[in-house]
Amino acid sequence: MLVSGFDLAQLAENASQRGRQLLNDLQTYLERDYERRSLPDFGIEKAAEIIGCTSQHLRDKEGGGRLPQPRTARVGSLDRRVYNYNEINQIRRLLKRDTNRPTSCVRLIFSNLKGGVGKTSHALHLSHYAAREGFRVLVIDLDPQATLTTAFGLVPGLNVEADDDIGPSLTTDPELIRQNIKRTRWNEIDLVPAQLSLQYTDWQMLQARDDSQHLGPLPQRLSHALERVADRYDLIVMDTPPALGMLSLNAIAAADMILMPITPNFYDIASSVQYFAIVSQLASTYANVLRVRQLSLLMTRTDSAPETRTNITLLNKAYGEFLLTNRMPQTRELQRATGDQMSLYEIEVPRGARETYLKAIDAMNAVNAEIMQHVWQVWRATEMAPPVEVRNDR
Numbered sequence: 001m002l003v004s005g006f007d008l009a010q011l012a013e014n015a016s017q018r019g020r021q022l023l024n025d026l027q028t029y030l031e032r033d034y035e036r037r038s039l040p041d042f043g044i045e046k047a048a049e050i051i052g053c054t055s056q057h058l059r060d061k062e063g064g065g066r067l068p069q070p071r072t073a074r075v076g077s078l079d080r081r082v083y084n085y086n087e088i089n090q091i092r093r094l095l096k097r098d099t100n101r102p103t104s105c106v107r108l109i110f111s112n113l114k115g116g117v118g119k120t121s122h123a124l125h126l127s128h129y130a131a132r133e134g135f136r137v138l139v140i141d142l143d144p145q146a147t148l149t150t151a152f153g154l155v156p157g158l159n160v161e162a163d164d165d166i167g168p169s170l171t172t173d174p175e176l177i178r179q180n181i182k183r184t185r186w187n188e189i190d191l192v193p194a195q196l197s198l199q200y201t202d203w204q205m206l207q208a209r210d211d212s213q214h215l216g217p218l219p220q221r222l223s224h225a226l227e228r229v230a231d232r233y234d235l236i237v238m239d240t241p242p243a244l245g246m247l248s249l250n251a252i253a254a255a256d257m258i259l260m261p262i263t264p265n266f267y268d269i270a271s272s273v274q275y276f277a278i279v280s281q282l283a284s285t286y287a288n289v290l291r292v293r294q295l296s297l298l299m300t301r302t303d304s305a306p307e308t309r310t311n312i313t314l315l316n317k318a319y320g321e322f323l324l325t326n327r328m329p330q331t332r333e334l335q336r337a338t339g340d341q342m343s344l345y346e347i348e349v350p351r352g353a354r355e356t357y358l359k360a361i362d363a364m365n366a367v368n369a370e371i372m373q374h375v376w377q378v379w380r381a382t383e384m385a386p387p388v389e390v391r392n393d394r
Helices: 008-036 044-051 055-063 085-094 119-132 147-151 167-171 174-180 196-207 218-227 246-254 266-285 306-319 332-339 354-384
Strands: 071-075 078-082 106-110 137-141 189-192 235-239 257-262 294-302
Touching: 044 055, 044 085, 085 119, 106 119, 106 246, 106 354, 119 137, 119 147, 119 189, 119 235, 119 257, 119 354, 137 147, 167 174, 167 196, 167 218, 174 218, 196 218, 196 246, 218 246, 246 266, 257 266, 257 354, 266 306, 294 306, 294 354, 332 354
Parallel strands: 106 235, 106 257, 137 189, 137 235, 257 294
Antiparallel strands: 071 078
């Protein structure tokens, strides 16, 4: 039955106004919540483990004046030495434990046609893991949903302005990437944020296609922009939208490594077939501009259900040589961290059982350590191929 007097335009306008107010309230909350957060503190034993030395070695160097005196936190009747990731990396540099550094920058993208597979979560966790190990990381959010941007405390429309995303570097001037790089509370991580207007960049790039000499050929524009800043970083991590439009094509053309998260269910397996078919076509069309050296699949959100085990067997049969050995299981602690817009590495006190947290962090560490092994392979291959890229300090 039709309702007389129904005014869709007015209804939509009212909903839009309420939505804008809701968005403003949410943005304010997210900003305040991020400002209240800080990097977690660790005791001297954990700090020494991350650095790769003994706690006594740290005490000796602090006592001898080679290291600054650490902060302390009162625990009961004792003052414990505490360190965060930034202080740990400073100690690593002062002890000259960062000399085994790469001389080139590896570009890695998380890519899939399908959303909800863990692309953004693993881009966040890999960047945090690499920074924790002392590497300089640039994170580029190419997804207009801007979830990764929000996880770093930047809120589109609040502290991300209209031209702060990667779009202008692809449609106006590749040099603009320099001014779009934002600092984060991790000293080793910088970010190029995203926002909703990034969804129009595919169309804008096509409109600016004639300026190839300045912007570069259409599929290479992101790569040209990255060349302006790559010498500042060891690793560039990119989160792509769940589609293979012009942004994703540029990410593939700019990447040394493609990492495809995939969950072991029927729809993701079907989507992977489409993904590889499209990538194959793209690689054939743009073979002269691609620099990809590695393609890996990461199984995410695994569990012990019978159908999951069956699908894992099928995935191993089809993609065995591409699959990472380690998988990321579905864990309650990871779900909580994702809902709180943070990574497992930023958790100081787990909200659930500590055993659950330790299982989650051990699984994530194993995944990221394996990814970094592949990154090192690309670093070494790049360093063996002249000319060697000159590195500059930040």
